[in-house]
Amino acid sequence: MRKLIASLVLVGAAFALAAPHSARAQNAEALVSVDFLKPEVALDLAQAALQVCRDAGYQVAIAVVDRSGLPQVMLRDRFAGAHTVDTAVRKAWTAVSFRTSTLELNTLVAESPVMAGLPDITNALVLGGGVPITAAGTLVGGIGISGAPGADLDDECAREAIAKFQGFLDF
Numbered sequence: 001m002r003k004l005i006a007s008l009v010l011v012g013a014a015f016a017l018a019a020p021h022s023a024r025a026q027n028a029e030a031l032v033s034v035d036f037l038k039p040e041v042a043l044d045l046a047q048a049a050l051q052v053c054r055d056a057g058y059q060v061a062i063a064v065v066d067r068s069g070l071p072q073v074m075l076r077d078r079f080a081g082a083h084t085v086d087t088a089v090r091k092a093w094t095a096v097s098f099r100t101s102t103l104e105l106n107t108l109v110a111e112s113p114v115m116a117g118l119p120d121i122t123n124a125l126v127l128g129g130g131v132p133i134t135a136a137g138t139l140v141g142g143i144g145i146s147g148a149p150g151a152d153l154d155d156e157c158a159r160e161a162i163a164k165f166q167g168f169l170d171f
Contacts (some may be wrong), residue, residue, distance in 0.1 A: 035067075045133070049075075049158060058170070061084035064097055066140075090127050093132050101130060102127055102128055109126050127151045129145045
């Protein structure tokens with residue numbers, strides 16, 4: 001009888017250990033994992049962008065958004081215009097939403113009738129200065145810059161700041 005009880009306990013333990021594993025295996029097919037920037041990295045990236053723009057003589061606002069387009073960091077230099085805050089957030093949101101820089105989107109809107117309605121999408125802003133942020137080829141966020149004396153210059157600042165972190169992000 002003791003052998004039978006011991007055998008049943010062992011069989012029960014085997015099922016108990018196997019059940020969570022098989023449940024995890026099922027969940028692996030039903031769930032998706034995504035990567036996000038840590039807030040500290042988003043802040044470091046925004047501060048690097050602020051310095052790049054300052055070095056070029058620009059007073060700007062910088063927004064870093066997560067891969068969902070939600071703001072993580074917002075910095076505004078002391079003389080950046082009031083409009084630059086919302087503009088930077090919208091540029092970053094647009095870059096993430098369309099997985100394309102806003103400078104490229106601006107060109108696509110101008111050249112393609114299919115893309116002509118894109119500026120009518122709520123929150124979309126197709127002025128240069130919004131750039132997606134990737135880590136090892138995966139979208140992890142976006143940066144938007146507003147306030148340089150030209151959208152192409154906002155774009156340059158964003159790209160230069162990302163370039164400073166790309167090796168770290170690509171691990």
